[in-house]
Amino acid sequence: MWSRREAVATALPLDLWPKVQKAALRSEDVEKYESYELAMRLYFEYQSVKFITERTGIAAASLPRMARKCLEIASDGKIFGFRALVPHVRIEPYRRRAPLGRKFGEQQGGQTGALGMMLDRFPELEEKLTRFIKQDAKYKDVPEFRLRSRDLHKLFIKAIQEYGVSASEWPFTTKHRGIKSIRNFMRDVLDRNFTRSVNIREGTAAKAHLNVGTGHAPFLHFSEPYDVVEIDAYRIDCHSTVTFRTPEGTERDLLLDRLWLIAVVESASAAILSYLVVYRSEVTKEDVIKVVRDAITKRWHPMELTVDGLNYPPDAGLPSGIIDRAYGALWSVTKLDGALAHLAKPVHENLRKGLGFVINWGAVAHFERRDSVERTFGQIANKLFKRLPSTTGSNPHSGRAPNAQEKALKHKIRAAEVAELLDVTIAQHNATPNSGLSSLSPLQYLQYHLEGDIPLCTTRHLPKEMSKNGRTFSTTISVTVRGGRESGRRPYIQLDGARYTNPILAEAGYLVGKRLFIDIDNADDDFRQVRAYLENGADFGYLCVQGKWAHTKHSRRTRKVINSLVYHRTIVVSEFDDPVHIYMAYLGKTNSKTKRGMQPLSAKQVTKATQVSRESGLELVIDAEPKPDEFHTRTTKIVANRSSLLDTPVIGLMKVRNRR
Template sequence: MNPELWPTVDESTLENSVRLIYINRKKAVMMYFKRVSLEEIKQETGIVRQNVRRFIKRCMQYDQTGEVWGFRALIPQKNVNEYQLDVFNRNQKNGRKTGEFNRFLDRYPDIKDLLEDLFLGRKRRSLEPVMKVKYIHKRFIEECRKKGVTQADYPLNTEWMGYKAVQRYLRRISYEDFCRSTKRFGDDASQKARHVGEGQQNQISNLFPFQKVQFDAHRIDGFFAVELTTPEGDTVTRILRRFWILTIIDVATRNILGYSISLNQEYSASDVMHCARNAVIPHKQLELTIPGLTYHPVGGFPSEKFPEIAWSVWDIICLDNAKSHYAQMVKDRLENLIGCFMNLGPVALPMRRGIIERFFKTLEENGFHRLPNTTGSEPKDPRRKDPEQQAIQLNITYEHLKQLIDVLISNYNGTPHGGIYHQTPLELLEKRMKVSGLTPRLLEEEKRSEILFMQTIQKRTVRGSLKSGKKPYIQYEGVPYRSDQLANAAYLLNTELLLHVNVDDLRTLKAYLPDGSEFGYLTASGRWSLTAHSLQTRKSINSLVKNKVLHLTTWDDPIFVYTNYLMSQKKSKKMVNKQVRVNEESTYKPDNPPAEQTKALEEASFQNELLDKAREDQINRDKLNEMENYERMLKQFKTKM
């Protein structure tokens, strides 16, 4: 064993008398390992050979953690062995009970196991979730009596009946089994104990911009007003309830790359991809209408400030274990489109994504909690003062919220940050790129499409029948999809097509043959092709129709009928968020949509116009026929008179 590798002692902390003894002992041990004779060691240090061997033996013992004691064992009065009671020692004082408890547990290992199980909550020894020490001691005494321990025996012959010894023993267990012991203080403490402070460090060196990003969502603590139109054409003011802001932050530079707002009660997979899309697509500033609200010149988003890194993507994204993060669309788009790895951290452990959690706290304290319409961080928060009424009276609208978030995040990127030595995130990003030459990876040209971020892949079988004369079509989420090309492709009946579905706009689907070759766009039948709507809205409408809450005719636009239904639910507070979301979907217009898709929608719109005109002509003919019949009957009646 090499003493050069032993744990050392800070000699300056020892008292003078103790330090001299320690130095002399250390000198003797080192001389022994240098092959100096024991006689020379005695002459040099005054330590006899028996003590030299005893000191070396102490140094080579292991402590409770399994590490060699080393030079620490040479400190005077240092205990390196646990005290063991010697019952045969005649000098043992009768009144002293030191070591009796450990000796008792050695005699009764069942009682020792009981104490540990009750304290750590193991083996269901008790129905009590967290048993206090005094109740553990009570069970301890009961078990002692079951084992035949009398009042004349230890521990029943002591004043506290071993209570203090039990207390000390349980405290020692809590120190030795830290992770299990933290369960006594709740799930949060247990989670932290299991996942924080051990193993590899969570934040290894992150120098490269966009090397690692963190994603998370946060509820906005505030109510906002929104104006909606009733089915009768009147304008009413309603309140949007608490909703979500989703953001992606670069770990290396602390820049917020992008964000999105979700009006859903729980954010979905499509909301996650909206945020990812906004973080990659070059950002554009909003037109501000709030008096006095401005973008700071030094702020902005990375894609705005540095056009050369527009369409930058990341290598690793850290997320929590929310259900939406496991969606197939999220996995597929992150891995196959962006080309990154997903790091799904432990459940309910936000400290693994501490950077973005800290950003949300800054956003709340510097932003939403300062507004008069804030709900505060809890119902009893003193900042919460009738937020609904404040939102209506002061006309704090949803449009204001979108402008406020955009400005707050833009300005955040231009504000000095303590975590990066009081540089601004944008400054640090510029240094990493231009000084260190660390530029992020860019998304390939052929993948730079807004639609691709919201795309999921499904398989559907071509339906139809030669016998009944029903032309080929496919069914997706309760709606038939057709095209002229598919109608004339009877050879595809009962063939499974691959569908690329844009979950933001279900008016069209792009179909591929089983061998992967492109087939073309299919258009939703009837009025489903008129108004843009998401997969979530389609499912909501189908559910209401199935439960006979909504009734759709051939001539109804399902989205308008659904919107009118939401407006009629005046008592439901959640409906307001849904209607605003549907209104935003209906105005969805992607940048540079494919020409084939635009053509398919235009043809569907034209066909619907022809149907409307034919219907109107038929109604006019029916009215004209009714008038002619009425006049004929009236003329006959006058003739008979």
């Protein structure tokens, strides 16, 4: 029973009611709304009904109805308030009361509210249709991923037939049997359950966007430079080539696999602190460690540009090369995605403990957690990669150049030149004014906070001794010293199928059987020497690899790959062979089954060979035949000091002569 006294006593103060912007109303509705609003203000101020009627012209019988509408709860959880007084606005869904008349097949109109009447007639029908739309896991009536409106319509027809609706009733008397009404009903249910409908019906991108724009303040808030950096990898949206030397002495461009770009982006300014182009099919833990090490210990310098007309903009570059206080600066939080490379133990333990930052793990496929680095990748792609003739676009249906691979070969879009363009583009990105930074560039923003007589913020820096010895970025393993007097073998250690020693260890027979701790730099491309420590932690100096592995620079990953190929008898490495040369020859070997018109090496081979070439400095050659004397450069120099009648030292005699 409606009671004005009780309603006035329990209602919110009028100043707290949701209001209406009258400028948004039609001119003919403004005067009507103003009279309604005045009537409700007087009504809840407990003025007499007669006075309200005389003042506003509104009938006395309409006042309680209007007051009840104002106090109804809206979908946003608030009362409707003055919003309920806007002319022609319904606060409840339309329900038809008049019975449906007979309708011919092609007759238009006259069926408004027919579905509502059907749902009122069978209350469980609305619940059943809603359950179908929401794909409720408790019931699983329809196991489809994304139910279509036409499929829901079939379920609706089947359900009402089971309820006994005859062929002479709606919707069987209409041409389309109510499919438009079902489509509108489905849209309304999905809109009312927005979050759930996105989670059960849409893709990963839509689900990721669902987590932003909620109106709630973020739980983690960062406001100063170097509070947080974001690290992520992006597969470059273009094809590129490298140059191989042919057996005839000419040059030939061969296609690479698509490369990866991994970057460290400072969140507050969106400045790129460091980056790395990865010549592999996936980013590894070594790549992550290397790009972090470069961000902290490497001072940026401009590249020597070979592309005609390419220049660095004024005052452009990476922060470590432009801002003195940015060189060696540490951050507090690192945002990483959930990729396996980022979950590796060296990344989590060595870097987190050694550098003192917190790791914020991002959920898989939720790029919105690292919005700065994702947006930066998009800008770099639009400025550079998507403008090249060999671009692959963001996906096969958006921006892909026709015959992109053929154009990469035709125009000789070489990876080395793309690297120069990338360095200039990143330097330009850091020097470009940004409206989000009050028209300051990322570099200017960092300079404003870090430089000056009184810096606005302070940053931690890695101690010089830690940045020089590199132990922060290394993995420590324990090995046993081998050798002994009985066998006559000088003390040595074994690492990944190779012996390591130095003149001190070679004379330290007392260490045989003891343990040494070895620091292996995960980001170093030269695995020919490692640093050793005694059991008590004392520095024992560097140990150098012996034998065939000592000739050519290589990384630990490359050695493991070569050892695996040798173990599976894919390649054969003799005692006198340089394993890296043999591996490069294996990667450069053409396939006899290659079809005419195709490049002689697969893109995977080319990419692996390029990575090894970058490590070792070896030339890229197709069908190279390793020469034995190439693998004994160091031995040849030693022997050349002795008198010999031979122009080239014979391999078989070298061991005999060295026994003296």
